[in-house]
Each structure stands twice: as structure tokens, then as C-alpha cells.
Amino acid sequence: MDLTDKAESKCVVVDCGICGSPGAMESIETDNFTYGSGDDSVVLSVLVPVVSCSVCEEAYTGEAAEIIRDAAVRQHLASL
């Protein structure tokens, strides 16, 4: 019996957006990205869905990640 419990990192099986394989795994991971440049740059940390595919061996973020990053930037600007 397999009692491996990975409740902390919940994965969802999705279709791979690159090769179309139905066995890709989507998980929520921390993504740190830099916004701005020079002295005004800040590192923003967000949780984004990352799809990793064992068939084409790609790991990538999709449109949802862009929206989440955009929201983090707006939140940062609002807090200035």
C-alpha cells in the first residue's frame, strides 16, 4: 500500500501545453522575480502554478503565472 502523503505540494495532472501529453503535473511553486531596475528594483515573491512534463522534460509557467505576477506588481506599487 502506498501511503506517501504529499498534501503540502498538491499536484494536478494536466495536459502538457507543449507536447500535448496528458501526463504533465501542475504544482504550486514559489517564484521570485525582480521588478524594476537599479535602486528601485525589488524582488517579489509569488506562488504560481508550474507545469512540469516528463515526456518533453519541460517545466514552465503559463498565463496564470503572468496574471499572478502582474497582481503582485500592482500590490507592490500600491504599497509604496
Ligand SMILES: [Zn+2]
Ligand atoms: Zn510535454
